[in-house]
Amino acid sequence: MPWLAQTPKNAVVNEICDRIWLAVVQRTLRPGTRLKEEDLAEIFGATRARVRQALALLEQDGLVTLSPNRGACIAEPGIEEARDAFATRLHVEQRLVTRLCGKITPAQVATLRTHVARERAAHQAADSEAMIRLSGEFHMLIATLAEGELLHRILRTLTIRTSLITAMYQAKAAQTCGPDEHGRIVDAIAAHDEVAAIAEMTHHMQHLEAELDLSDRAQPTSGLRKALLGRG
Amino acid sequence: MPWLAQTPKNAVVNEICDRIWLAVVQRTLRPGTRLKEEDLAEIFGATRARVRQALALLEQDGLVTLSPNRGACIAEPGIEEARDAFATRLHVEQRLVTRLCGKITPAQVATLRTHVARERAAHQAADSEAMIRLSGEFHMLIATLAEGELLHRILRTLTIRTSLITAMYQAKAAQTCGPDEHGRIVDAIAAHDEVAAIAEMTHHMQHLEAELDLSDRAQPTSGLRKALLGRG
DNA sequence: ACAGGCAATATTGTCAACGTTTTTGTCAAC
DNA sequence: GTTGACAAAAACGTTGACAATATTGCCTGT
Incomplete structure (x- = not known):
């Protein structure tokens, strides 16, 4: 009974959200990971539309970032x-x-x-x-x-x-x-x-x-520019 | 340039959200009004999918309530x-x-x-x-x-x-x-x-x-039961 | 005449296919 | 050898149609 559920209208969507959240906090999914809709759809045995709904909700919660025509990534808060x-x-x-x-x-x-x-x-x-x-x-x-x-x-x-x-x-x-x-x-x-x-x-x-390491060097895992360059 | 826009990714969806919000605060749309997706789609010249996205966002903001298989209504906060x-x-x-x-x-x-x-x-x-x-x-x-x-x-x-x-x-x-x-x-x-x-x-x-009238008698406009019966 | 159930209608939920944008790999020209 | 453009592939965005569900009007039986 996940407390994630904000509107328990659709069980499937909530399930997807919950799984993704759990994978993130368990560090199975690292921040910056790209989440391809089709893959997720196959993984969860759902259709792409459902996955899309879930990703939209997760974006609202700040767990994933959704770029137009680029897809979804696990968010990387600075x-x-x-x-x-x-x-x-x-x-x-x-x-x-x-x-x-x-x-x-x-x-x-x-x-x-x-x-x-x-x-x-x-x-x-x-x-x-x-x-x-x-x-x-x-x-x-x-x-x-x-x-x-x-x-x-x-x-x-x-x-x-x-x-x-x-x-x-x-x-x-x-x-x-x-x-x-x-x-x-x-x-x-x-x-x-x-x-x-x-x-x-x-x-x-x-x-x-x-307990966190919020020093400057601890930049986002997949910052690319920040990770390779000295965070210019 | 509406301050409503939370993620300015899709102009059409934001437009719809903004219009609905404006109509509500201007009291053109009364709380409890049912919002049929198809009607909104025709009104805004958009497809139903877009309207659906907009309604989902507005639900997040608490402006509309979304009941499964029942559609959307302007929210009626008590x-x-x-x-x-x-x-x-x-x-x-x-x-x-x-x-x-x-x-x-x-x-x-x-x-x-x-x-x-x-x-x-x-x-x-x-x-x-x-x-x-x-x-x-x-x-x-x-x-x-x-x-x-x-x-x-x-x-x-x-x-x-x-x-x-x-x-x-x-x-x-x-x-x-x-x-x-x-x-x-x-x-x-x-x-x-x-x-x-x-x-x-x-x-x-x-x-x-x-300036509000938050006395008990001021029940939600379209409470139906509360509006017709003496708020039983 | 009224109550209960049934069918017709309207509306939402879902899905699969198509079009568009981005990405990536390749090739030719300098 | 490198750079630039171009084309192929992949992924996202969109559309339209179909199925499930709720509402409404009607009809029959008591």
Whole structure:
């Protein structure tokens, strides 16, 4: 049940989007990779029209770039864009946490705790796909409980983009945020401790960003001009 | 030169989106109106595929709702969604203004002043289309100068949605925000006065929201059940 | 006369084929 | 030996037609 689905109208298209996203965050698909419509159509056993719809959606989410008459590539956000994404997402997450602290119910706390428990289980089982999915889902769950349809949508896009950036710039393989930090966030929210919750969330996001290599040399994988020339 | 264009790849699709948006904010198209693909195709002299693309984009922006096998309607955001949209947009605008205050240059101030002047001209000429366009463009210009690609995109969506809400719930006909308030915002930004700029922007947005009739009785125009029955 | 089901119509969803643009490989001229 | 243009191939964009689905009007049975 992927949290990617924005409008669960067409299962096939969502499936394609989900697979591509998963391949990107699992680093199976490297940024800059060209995505030929026909190949994707054959791979997923779908028609080209469906693939085209999926690519259009993924472009909206900033996961692929769509050039006219050139086709689709996995997007390659630059360093500036990476920082922008994290900064914006941090801001949104802070606001969501603030909201949620004010109106959290015991039942909602239980929901969050259950989710973190599932994350822990996936972590111990070393199920990387589940870890990735649940990690993202945790933040979306906060947005859902905070009850802001728009903020929810915004966070969804930002989460997708930061996922891509993490897969792109993170040196070490262990990319998914550990369940412990999520647990601490839940604790603070459950205690209605707004400042602590914001602090934990901020720490969490900064931890994520700190693990990236956003130095200048870490240029986009397939920048070509930037990769070969000294980023003129 | 519509600020609606998110990806200026296809002129025809953008044209369609722009026209529909304009018709909505000008209250020519009422919320709930069904948009038949074939009719739109004939109206705009385009093919149905193009219309379909445009509708998909407009759905992303929350301007139309797309039901499977039912087609497209102009969206009818409820009161909760309306408040949500204004609250979210206010927050984003505040952040943008804060950012811009820190790094505004004289040239950028000049750009803003020029824009406000154009707004004033349109206001005096009673050119309603230009007023609407320029009003939205002003806020997008702030986002552009503030240099946050993501916030820019977010504000764009929020502006579109608040436009729809304004057209939907505003009682009086004079809907576009007057140039004076924009002028005061620019003054505060030009003076690097962060608190004043935020205050002006907040006042501006609250003024916009205050002119709406968001009482419970003001149900969506074409709610059918809600419109005919006493909102059971 | 009314309710329920059935068929006709209208509208959207899907697909396969065609035209256009870009890319790449080749060849001739300098 | 290199450069430039040209042609072949591949990929995308577009079109039109066909199938699936929802709505509407009608008809029959009670």
